[in-house]
Amino acid sequence: MDVAVIGVGHVGLVTAACLADLGHRVVGLDDDAAKIETLLTGGVPFHEPDLPQLVQEVTDSGALRFTTDLGEALADAEVVFVCVGTPPLPGGGPDLRFVERVGVEVASKVDHELVLVEKSTVPANTGRRLTHVIRREQQARGTQVTNVHVASNPEFLREGAAVHDTLNPDRIVYGTSSDFARDALRRVYAPLVERTGAPVVETDVNTAELIKHASNAFLATRISFINAVANVCDRVGADVEVVAQGMGMDARIGPAFLSAGLGYGGSCFPKDVDAFLHLSRQVGYDFRLLEEVGRINVGQREVVLDKLRDELWHLAGKTITVFGGAFKPGTDDLRESPGLHLARALIDEGATVRVYDPVASDGVRRELPDVAVFTDPLEASTGAHAVVVATDWPEVVDLDLGKLVAALDYPILVDGRNCLDPEAARAAGLRYHAIGRGHLEQH
Known part of the structure; x- marks a missing residue:
C-alpha cells in the first residue's frame, strides 16, 4: 500500500x-x-x-x-x-x-x-x-x-x-x-x-483511543503501587524485591511493572496519566485513584533525598553524582526524567550536581547548563560525596564497584533502581541504600 x-x-x-x-x-x-x-x-x-x-x-x-x-x-x-x-x-x-x-x-x-x-x-x-x-x-x-x-x-x-x-x-x-x-x-x-x-x-474510534490511555494509566498504577509498598517495606524492614517476586508468581498479577524505584518518567506515562485524569474530569468522573498514582510517583524523589539527608545531614555544599539523565536505558529521551527532576531538587538544596549518561549527555547539557555532565561514570564520581543511580544503564549495573569506592570522597550510594547487588556493594565498601529494602540499610 x-x-x-x-x-x-x-x-x-x-x-x-x-x-x-x-x-x-x-x-x-x-x-x-x-x-x-x-x-x-x-x-x-x-x-x-x-x-x-x-x-x-x-x-x-x-x-x-x-x-x-x-x-x-x-x-x-x-x-x-x-x-x-x-x-x-x-x-x-x-x-x-x-x-x-x-x-x-x-x-x-x-x-x-x-x-x-x-x-x-x-x-x-x-x-x-x-x-x-x-x-x-x-x-x-x-x-x-x-x-x-x-x-x-x-x-x-x-x-x-x-x-x-x-x-x-x-x-x-x-x-x-x-x-x-x-x-x-x-x-x-x-x-x-x-x-x-x-x-x-477491531473496535470503534473512541474505544481504541481509550485503550491507549487506560493501558498506560494501569501500568503507571502498578509502578506507583509497588513504590508505595516499597515505602512500607522500608519502615518494617522487609524486602520489596522479594515481595514483588512473590506477588508476580500469582497468575492473576504477573511480574511486569513491579520494580520499585525512583518512579516513572518519559513522554508517555506522566502525560497519559494526567490526560486520562483530565478527560475523566471533563466527563464528570472523579478518578481519584489516578491523582494518587501521580502523587506517589513524584514523592519517590523525596524518598531518595531523605536517604541522602540521612547520610550527609545537609546537602548544601555537597557534591552529588547522578547516574542517568535519560528516563530509562536505551534512549536519549529526557522528558519527565526522574534523574533530571532529582538533579534540580539537589541544586535547589545547594548541592553541586554532576550527571553521567552514556548517550544523553548533549541533551542533559541543554537542560541543565550549569551542571557538569560526563560520559564516564568514574570520572563523574571522582571526589563526590554520594552517588544516586537514577537510570539502570548496563554501564552502571556492570560498574567496578571497587573503583567507584576509590573515586568517591564518601562511599555512599543510593540505588534508585534497585539494580545493583547489595552484597557486592557492601563488600566493595559502599554504604548502600536501596528503595524498599530497609533491612539492608546501614546505620
Whole structure:
C-alpha cells in the first residue's frame, strides 16, 4: 500500500520504517527541515537501538523516503498516519493543536479517498473532533466531504525497544467508523499479522483511543503501587524485591511493572496519566485513584533525598553524582526524567550536581547548563560525596564497584533502581541504600 506518516519523531519514524519493512511504500513527512535533512543524509535524529540500521535498509531499497512537502506525501497515499506531538498543557490535558492542524491541511489538499489514522496518543473523542474539523474545512472550500475517513491506531512501543515492539506486537488495536477505513487497516497490518500471529482488536474510534490511555494509566498504577509498598517495606524492614517476586508468581498479577524505584518518567506515562485524569474530569468522573498514582510517583524523589539527608545531614555544599539523565536505558529521551527532576531538587538544596549518561549527555547539557555532565561514570564520581543511580544503564549495573569506592570522597550510594547487588556493594565498601529494602540499610 501507499502510506504517508506525518511527523517523524520517535513514534513516526519507527512506524514509517517498520511499515516499509513490511512491504509498503512509505513517505515520511515533517515540517522540521533539519530533521528531514538528517534523515536524507543517513542519520537518525534520536537514539533508538536497531532503528538506524532499519532506516538505512528501507531507504536504500526505496521503500521509505522523506519530504517536507505535504502535497507530495499525500499524492498517492491510501493511509496517512498522524504522529505529531501532543505535549501536556498546564491543566493536564494534551495540546491537540498539531493534530487539528494536520486535519485542516489534509482536508485542504487531498483529492482522493483515504484513511487518516491517529497514531499520536490522544484522548477519547479526538476522532470525532478531527472528523468535524475536516468536514468543516472541506465544506468551506466547497470540496468533497466524504473522502477522509478518521481512524485510531494507538501505538504500544517502548522506547529503547521500539523497533522490536512494533514488529513483534502484543496486540494490534484500531478503531474505525467506516468499512473503508477498517478494510484499509486490515490491509496495512495483514503482513504483520501473517508474520507474527498477533491478535487484532477491531473496535470503534473512541474505544481504541481509550485503550491507549487506560493501558498506560494501569501500568503507571502498578509502578506507583509497588513504590508505595516499597515505602512500607522500608519502615518494617522487609524486602520489596522479594515481595514483588512473590506477588508476580500469582497468575492473576504477573511480574511486569513491579520494580520499585525512583518512579516513572518519559513522554508517555506522566502525560497519559494526567490526560486520562483530565478527560475523566471533563466527563464528570472523579478518578481519584489516578491523582494518587501521580502523587506517589513524584514523592519517590523525596524518598531518595531523605536517604541522602540521612547520610550527609545537609546537602548544601555537597557534591552529588547522578547516574542517568535519560528516563530509562536505551534512549536519549529526557522528558519527565526522574534523574533530571532529582538533579534540580539537589541544586535547589545547594548541592553541586554532576550527571553521567552514556548517550544523553548533549541533551542533559541543554537542560541543565550549569551542571557538569560526563560520559564516564568514574570520572563523574571522582571526589563526590554520594552517588544516586537514577537510570539502570548496563554501564552502571556492570560498574567496578571497587573503583567507584576509590573515586568517591564518601562511599555512599543510593540505588534508585534497585539494580545493583547489595552484597557486592557492601563488600566493595559502599554504604548502600536501596528503595524498599530497609533491612539492608546501614546505620
